[in-house]
Amino acid sequence: MKAWEWIFESEYTIGILIGGLFGLGARLAMLQTDYRQYPTYPHGRIIHIALGVIAAGLGAVAVPSLLGKDYTAVTFLTLAAQQFRDVRNMERETLTKIDSMELVPRGATYIEGIAMVFEGRNYLVIFTAFMTSLFSILFGWYWGIAAGIGSLMLAHYFKSGKSISAVADVELVPIRIDGPDLYVGDIYIMNVGLEETRQQIAENGLGLIVKPKNKNSRVTIANIGQRQAMLHDISTVLGVYRDTGEPSLIPLAKLDMKDGRLAVFILPQEKDPDKARKVLMKVPLLESAVRMPTEANVQS
């Protein structure tokens, strides 16, 4: 008997192994550090890979315990839920603390969105591991791998949300300074008192207008958290012409209350209007900001 053949001795071991591996694979596939640099490298990643291993293990082991008629063992899944809610709290706390040290903060809604994603992805990992392990044990290891690949694709589908481009059009508009008043297109932004600041704004500022596609998206882009997310993302990618103690130089997003258009005024380091437009289109649509007034049953 070869050394590794013990794996096939027990009918469950192979299932748990494949389930665990696919679960971990799912976590790694969903753990991408992009321009936001979050989770941070390397320790932020290590934390989440470790939690992913735990989630994968839980999902994979749940199947044999169920098949072994050990139904009470399922209660440890509630422990898992508790554990991953704590992950969400941990992420929220960290991000909220970091946020006060940002030149352009993320805002509470964006932070809640990120924290929610961490919790949700761990459940997707449990799901992947559970399905893989279940199919391996019931039908054989090759069906397990097939189920694993299917679950990975499902997890990939649920992984990414929509972006602003799904609900609104973005167009570039010139900024206008009329006396102390600053406008983006025809939308009033703020009052700037000093001539020097006005010059800096004229030199470095960029204006964009976000036009909602329908009634629902009008409410979504009006959400203050969603607006802050736009400003934060643009400032992350294009840099921000700003410093502490300069409250006059502040990126702002203001609404035209008549028709729901949103004027976004930004101060990028890299003044590239087309890039700014592209970045704004790709800003994630925050789950908590989405409203569906048309779904209410008072609409005719």
Added chain:
Amino acid sequence: MGKIVAIVTTNKEKVAGGAPIFVADNREELEKLAFRLEKIMDCAVHDLLNGDLIVVEHE
């Protein structure tokens, strides 16, 4: 809500109240005073278009 931390004016008769008032002789001095106050107080300067500038602390 913002809070007015100082008023810079060229017309002393037109302003009064709880915030410190700085009087300037002309527009140039007004701007310079407001600029320094902005940097010192970490506040934003706003123009009321009547010859007064207010220094406002935003939240």
